[in-house]
Amino acid sequence: MKFDQINYFMSLALDLAHKAFQQDEVPVGAIIVNKHGDVIASQFNLKEKNQNPCHHAEVLAVTQACEKLNSWRLLDCDLYVTLEPCPMCLATLSQARLNNIYFGAYDPKGGAISLGFDLHKNELLNHKLGIYGGFKHLECSRLISSFFRQRRSAYKK
């Protein structure tokens, strides 16, 4: 996978994160790409709108891709997401047998890797994921920071 291809797919995920922002959701976007380079799922976080704690962008993308392929196994597919996955999402991506995960901004307070939940390395689990972070880090982290700054200032009013 070339670096410019990763950045291209991350820019699609960023577009989705902007849509989440517009809907007052924590701005995270995710896409899933098959081995031919086709985007088979495009989702953003909808936890508040749907009042469902599972409806992070990654989980919604997994559901969409599984419906498209009529299979719970997303072998040979990669996921691009603008924020480091939380433990729930990383475990979901492992359950879905995804190939590689590329994420944007690191999330020191809630990201699975940052918290030390290195599921992808666990020898006891059947499936091993590749996980790589920091793509378009500045755009992704500025979007998140801007969202929470706006939210804090709204609370103060």
Added chain:
Amino acid sequence: MKFDQINYFMSLALDLAHKAFQQDEVPVGAIIVNKHGDVIASQFNLKEKNQNPCHHAEVLAVTQACEKLNSWRLLDCDLYVTLEPCPMCLATLSQARLNNIYFGAYDPKGGAISLGFDLHKNELLNHKLGIYGGFKHLECSRLISSFFRQRRSAYKK
């Protein structure tokens, strides 16, 4: 919570696990109970039928309870499940802000606690879960063993 109450709720979860078995799904059942003792969600594993890797009993129960309460926060609610939750499910239950988790059989190969993913103890996460295992252990583990024995014998034919 009295021990006989826990066993009563676990028996309801076991009934659901038997339904999963009848549908050729890994037999795991889960219920969610509110602080008044009302059962607000009853689900069993439907991963194969739905071809969705997220559709473990616990995740389906969280979705059902959130729809019922119209909230992603299941504060003061407890979950009863016949098998030790996997890392995806334990992380989902933490995201949903559940109070206590009571599980049946330990799962040395796939259970979050057994694998060392002690999410519920992480000091960096906002929410702390109580998690207690081994209730109706024999019934729960025999049901699982019986399912995989049957499946192995079917493969051999």
